Amino acid sequence: MSPAKRHEMFARLRAANPNPTTELAWSSPFELLVAVILSAQMTDKGVNAATAKLFPVANTPQAIAALGLDGLLPYLRTINFCNTKAANVLATCTALLERHGGEVPRDREALESLPGVGRKTANVVLNTVFREPAMAVDTHIFRVANRTGLAPGEDVREVEDRLLKVVPAEFLLDAHHWLILHGRYVCKARTPECWRCEIRDLCAYRPKTPDPAATVPPPRAKAVAKKQASRVRTVAKVVRSRAGAPARRRKEQA
Numbered sequence: 258m259s260p261a262k263r264h265e266m267f268a269r270l271r272a273a274n275p276n277p278t279t280e281l282a283w284s285s286p287f288e289l290l291v292a293v294i295l296s297a298q299m300t301d302k303g304v305n306a307a308t309a310k311l312f313p314v315a316n317t318p319q320a321i322a323a324l325g326l327d328g329l330l331p332y333l334r335t336i337n338f339c340n341t342k343a344a345n346v347l348a349t350c351t352a353l354l355e356r357h358g359g360e361v362p363r364d365r366e367a368l369e370s371l372p373g374v375g376r377k378t379a380n381v382v383l384n385t386v387f388r389e390p391a392m393a394v395d396t397h398i399f400r401v402a403n404r405t406g407l408a409p410g411e412d413v414r415e416v417e418d419r420l421l422k423v424v425p426a427e428f429l430l431d432a433h434h435w436l437i438l439h440g441r442y443v444c445k446a447r448t449p450e451c452w453r454c455e456i457r458d459l460c461a462y463r464p465k466t467p468d469p470a471a472t473v474p475p476p477r478a479k480a481v482a483k484k485q486a487s488r489v490r491t492v493a494k495v496v497r498s499r500a501g502a503p504a505r506r507r508k509e510q511a
C-alpha cells in the first residue's frame with residue numbers, strides 16, 4: 258500500500274470514529290491491566306460482565322490480594338481459564354505491591370515481567386493508559402493488516418514492527434484502536450463486509466465481498482424462478498414422450 262493510500266485509510270477511519278478507545282471497561286490503570294489479563298480468548302463484553310461485579314468490591318492490588326484465590330475466583334467463574342487467570346492476577350497484585358508501590362509501571366520491561374502479562378498486554382497498557390505509540394497486534398489487527406496490504410507479515414511481531422514503521426505519525430496513537438474496531442465490526446474473519454467498508458477502494462483484498470442484499474433474490478423472484486423451472490421440466494417431459502411415440506407405435510404394429 259502506498260504512503261498516500263495509508264494516509265487516506267487512517268484519515269477515513271478517523272473521520273468515522275474521531276475518538277476510538279478500548280471496549281474494555283476501566284477507570285484506573287490497574288483496572289485496565291486486570292481487564293486485559295482476563296481478556297485472552299474472551300470477548301470484551303464477557304470481561305466487562307465479570308469486572309462489573311469485581312471492581313466495585315476490589316479494584317486495587319491491595320484489595321484483590323486481600324480477597325485471595327478463594328475470594329477472587331467466584332467473580333471470574335465466567336472467564337475462560339479462570340483458575341490460571343485468577344492466579345496470575347493475584348501474583349501480579351503481589352508484584353505491583355512489592356516492586357512498584359502498588360502502581361502500574363510505565364515501562365515495557367517491568368510490565369512484561371508481571372505474571373500473565375505478555376507483549377500484547379503491555380502494548381495495550383502502554384498505548385491506552387500512557388498514550389505511548391505501541392501497537393498491540395491481536396487477531397483482528399493481524400487480519401486487517403494482511404488483507405488490506407497495510408502491513409503484511411507472517412506473525413504478530415512482524416506485523417507490529419511494520420505497522421510502527423508505516424502508520425503515519427499523526428495516526429500512530431490511535432491506529433491500534435481503529436484497526437481493532439475495523440476488524441471486529443467490518444473486516445470480519447469469516448466474511449469481510451466489503452460492501453459497506455469505508456476503505457474498500459484502498460484495500461488490496463480480492464475479490465471483495467458483494468452486498469448480500471443485492472445478490473440474494475427476493476422471495477417473490479425465488480418463487481417465480483421455481484415455477485418457471487417446474488414448467489420447463491413438464492414441457493421437456495411432454496417433448497420426450499412425444500418423441501418416443503412413433504417408435505412405440507412401430508413396435509406395437511410389428
Ligand code: SF4
Pocket residue numbers: 404405443444445449450451452454455456457458460461462465466
Ligand atoms: S474492503 Fe473488505 S477486506 Fe478490505 S478492509 Fe474492507 S472489509 Fe476488509
